[in-house]
Amino acid sequence: MxxxxxxxxxxxxxxxxxxxxxxxxxxxxxxxxxxxxxxxxxxxxxxxxxxxxxxxxxxxxxxxxxxxxxxxxxxxxxxxxxxxxxxxxxxxxxxxxxxxxxxxxxxxxxxxxxxxxxxxxxxxxxxxxxxxxxxxxxxxxxxxxxxxxxxxxxxxxxxxxxxxxxxxxxxxxxxxxxxxxxxxxxTADDFALSHPGGSLGKRLLLRVGDLMHAGDLLPQVGIDATISQALLEVSSKGLGMTAVVDADGLLAGLFTDGDLRRILDLRVDIHSTSIAQVMTANCVTVRPEMMAAEAVKLMETKKINGLLVVDADKRPLGAFNMHDLLKAGVI
Missing domain, CATH: 3.40.50.10490 (Glucose-6-phosphate isomerase like protein; domain 1)
Known part of the structure; x- marks a missing residue:
């Protein structure tokens, strides 16, 4: 039955x-x-x-x-x-x-x-x-x-x-x-060389320098720029931020669209106020050789959406945000 x-x-x-x-x-x-x-x-x-x-x-x-x-x-x-x-x-x-x-x-x-x-x-x-x-x-x-x-x-x-x-x-x-x-x-690096495909390989192999926006794509203004000039740079480069550099080209600070929201509440004149007055001077930066997966962890810990990449002298080399990491398959 x-x-x-x-x-x-x-x-x-x-x-x-x-x-x-x-x-x-x-x-x-x-x-x-x-x-x-x-x-x-x-x-x-x-x-x-x-x-x-x-x-x-x-x-x-x-x-x-x-x-x-x-x-x-x-x-x-x-x-x-x-x-x-x-x-x-x-x-x-x-x-x-x-x-x-x-x-x-x-x-x-x-x-x-x-x-x-x-x-x-x-x-x-x-x-x-x-x-x-x-x-x-x-x-x-x-x-x-x-x-x-x-x-x-x-x-x-x-x-x-x-x-x-x-x-x-x-x-x-x-x-x-x-x-x-x-x-x-x-090592993990050796393992990555055997697994270059898929998300595993990307997490183990991809470094910050591989995905950062560099050269003409790097958002950057001089320290004497006004807020409005910085906003144009943020808008044109599409990363939600811009590096601020001094006369020698070294990093002086960072300005983000989050900073913009804060200064608007203070009714600051964006056409006359220098970016140096509202930027974040001691911003978080990374080196190009950092693993992209480590950058994700850092950004999550610091609760930030983007990072500047600098050399040993603190000269800006590039920039990237969470969208870049997502697009690259790291997260």
């Missing part, structure tokens, strides 16, 4: 099942601590000394996990790619060069497709790290280093679908990648 979907939730406790899965997989991850021994250290040392690329391989679900591990390694400073073991025995082994290293993944340690590659890898002298759930398997015995990822049970109640075992393997891969990242001294 079929059960209608709307009645199924009344007959089955989905949350209980999900919580059981999380608990089992949590235990699987905690169980990995026992395997972070000298073999893990040797694996890291072998990968760190690899002059070529890390080639990750695995069949089925292990292959999907291996693909993710390769991607994580590549994006964190360890050149890597995934090689399908089935395709490898039909010509793709040519992708492996002297100086490369293989990470082979199989829960049983007896994957036929991977075992078929071992004689060729041995003959070519390619170092082999195997990640399996069976330390007595053929792959474990043939490996230069074997990383055990054995779990007590799969989260699948049938014990058939790879669940806890694939989670444990993925976590072990993350552990390798992060350990190597730290050992290499890999």
């Amino acid at each position: 079929s059960v209608k979907p709307e009645n199924l939730s009344e007959m089955f406790d989905f949350r209980r099942s999900a919580k059981a899965v999380l608990n089992i997989e949590k235990q699987a991850i905690e169980g990995l601590h026992q395997y972070l021994d000298e073999t893990f250290v040797r694996a890291c040392q072998l990968m760190l000394s690899c002059a070529g690329k890390i080639v990750v391989t695995g069949m089925g679900k292990s292959g999907h996990i291996g693909n993710k591990i390769a991607a994580t390694l590549a994006s964190t400073g360890t050149p890597a790619f995934f090689l399908h073991p089935g395709e490898a025995s039909h010509g793709d082994l040519g992708m492996i060069s002297a100086g490369d290293l293989i990470i082979a993944i199989s829960n049983s340690g007896e994957s036929d497709e991977i075992l078929a590659l071992l004689p060729v890898l041995k003959r070519r002298g390619i170092p082999l790290i195997c990640m399996t759930g069976n330390p007595t398997s053929t792959m474990a015995k043939e490996a230069n280093v074997h990383l055990c990822v054995r779990v007590e049970q799969e989260a699948c109640p049938l014990g058939l679908a790879p669940t806890s075992s694939t989670t444990a393997t993925l976590v072990m891969g993350d552990a390798l990648a992060v350990a190597l990242l730290e050992a290499r001294g890999f």
Whole structure:
């Protein structure tokens, strides 16, 4: 007898099942601590000394996990790619060069497709790290280093679908990648070079000097200018502000459209009053090498909408506002 979907939730406790899965997989991850021994250290040392690329391989679900591990390694400073073991025995082994290293993944340690590659890898002298759930398997015995990822049970109640075992393997891969990242001294700037696209790359790569309005686009008036002259500059450059410079071209202050609102309440004559009398003398400035993301944080903290960019001598180089940061995809 079929059960209608709307009645199924009344007959089955989905949350209980999900919580059981999380608990089992949590235990699987905690169980990995026992395997972070000298073999893990040797694996890291072998990968760190690899002059070529890390080639990750695995069949089925292990292959999907291996693909993710390769991607994580590549994006964190360890050149890597995934090689399908089935395709490898039909010509793709040519992708492996002297100086490369293989990470082979199989829960049983007896994957036929991977075992078929071992004689060729041995003959070519390619170092082999195997990640399996069976330390007595053929792959474990043939490996230069074997990383055990054995779990007590799969989260699948049938014990058939790879669940806890694939989670444990993925976590072990993350552990390798992060350990190597730290050992290499890999920085946020290095990470950004691998992720130039999208908002992540823009937040990590873009600097103030890349988006500021400079040259003729920089709003700027002399310190002897009147308020009305400053307003024309603010209006023509469209940034809601203008720098005020002294006779030597050094920054003397800043005037914004916010300052205009304040002086209008004071009934100041904008045609005769000098900008020096109403400008903000000690304004917040930044250097062109500052990360754009840092500028966002500074502007939010100071509750300001725009910033002037200056050199070491406080000479204005450019200006930008929140709209520029938004347009550039930084926020």
